[in-house]
Amino acid sequence: MSSLVLYNYFRSSTSYRVRIGLHFKNLDFEYKSVHLLKDGGEQHRAEYRQLNPIGGVPTLVHNGKPISQSMAILEYLEETFPQNRFFPKDIYTRAKVRQFCENINADIHPLQNLKVTQYLEKNLNISPEQKQQWLNNWISLGLQATERILENAAGQFCFGDEVTAADLLLVPQVFSAERFQIDLKPFPNIQRINLECLKLDAFQKAHPTRQPDYQA
Amino acid sequence: MSSLVLYNYFRSSTSYRVRIGLHFKNLDFEYKSVHLLKDGGEQHRAEYRQLNPIGGVPTLVHNGKPISQSMAILEYLEETFPQNRFFPKDIYTRAKVRQFCENINADIHPLQNLKVTQYLEKNLNISPEQKQQWLNNWISLGLQATERILENAAGQFCFGDEVTAADLLLVPQVFSAERFQIDLKPFPNIQRINLECLKLDAFQKAHPTRQPDYQA
Structure with a gap:
């Protein structure tokens, strides 16, 4: 059983990209909200910085392993879950x-x-x-x-x-x-x-x- | 015979990334300078905009086909010229x-x-x-x-x-x-x-x- 957790924020456009990618491949994932404004920004909390040193969203955690940067996540999803490809073969x-x-x-x-x-x-x-x-x-x-x-x-x-x-x-x-x-x-x-x-x-x-x- | 032309500027760090990639793979290429300051910036000229609609450097032209954005170029080089890989296999x-x-x-x-x-x-x-x-x-x-x-x-x-x-x-x-x-x-x-x-x-x-x- 592979587990996917997405740390993200509803309005963040980089988060939105990755959510589309996950749904496009019909992948179930746990949604964890990182509120970018509350308490000066939850992305700056020490425990989140462990997952994402630059303190941004989104971060995808696959089987316990974190990846951030939306482009890196989309490439990873494509390489790991080949159904419903979104990078052309040519x-x-x-x-x-x-x-x-x-x-x-x-x-x-x-x-x-x-x-x-x-x-x-x-x-x-x-x-x-x-x-x-x-x-x-x-x-x-x-x-x-x-x-x-x-x-x-x-x-x-x-x-x-x-x-x-x-x-x-x-x-x-x-x-x-x-x-x-x-x-x-x-x-x-x-x-x-x-x-x-x-x-x-x-x-x-x-x-x-x-x-x-x-x-x- | 494959032909590679790199439109770039010596000081541009995105250009520098691609030059390292080309040399790392021992690829010969024609160097075309696009001066970012001269005459308001040569990257804005109409003929260059044909190659690169966003008007930035670098642009790699491979067998007549242009690609811009340094990350896209590096991924393309890796997929096209597999010698001396710079993206890990894992x-x-x-x-x-x-x-x-x-x-x-x-x-x-x-x-x-x-x-x-x-x-x-x-x-x-x-x-x-x-x-x-x-x-x-x-x-x-x-x-x-x-x-x-x-x-x-x-x-x-x-x-x-x-x-x-x-x-x-x-x-x-x-x-x-x-x-x-x-x-x-x-x-x-x-x-x-x-x-x-x-x-x-x-x-x-x-x-x-x-x-x-x-x-x-």
């Missing part, structure tokens, strides 16, 4: 899917991250308008590049007609963009694929509003 | 190496990136002292987590006694940290492994000071 297409994922993981997401906007507010005293400009700038720039890739790559989903890791990254990024009130009208492919994914069971089960620690 | 160790890489790729590097410090200077008018505090904060926090991982994982290199992708990410991050005058004394494992790697031919050949577009 090496070049797989590289393009990873490239797409990293555009979100390493270029957009780190700049919208809670710890970064908290630093800007507390240490650089930025105004609410400056914070909104910061978010608009990085998210819109990143989504422009994403939209341009989709113009050529997309079918029903980001890469052709099968769900890939690209969709697992895109949908949580759209969720964040909506929460940050980014104008999505310039991105018709992104909007369409997001809605297409949200018809699927795995994406619905993983949605932030359906998690036990959800708060409006 | 699935869990491979996941931990990827996690280590992403701590640098998605947590440290995006916040020290040129486009981000340029935004802070131009749009938020931060002072040179505030810029230094920003860099100190994110790089030191990230390296603290990295050092803690190495206390358990390291041998001669980051993960045991073989070079892995973790080393390919660590050495360029140390190069950047030194350039940004971050105090590395609290990180003895990082310093030791960096020096150990720099004894190797692949790391020497990939060093920023050895590239054709190097400027002091």
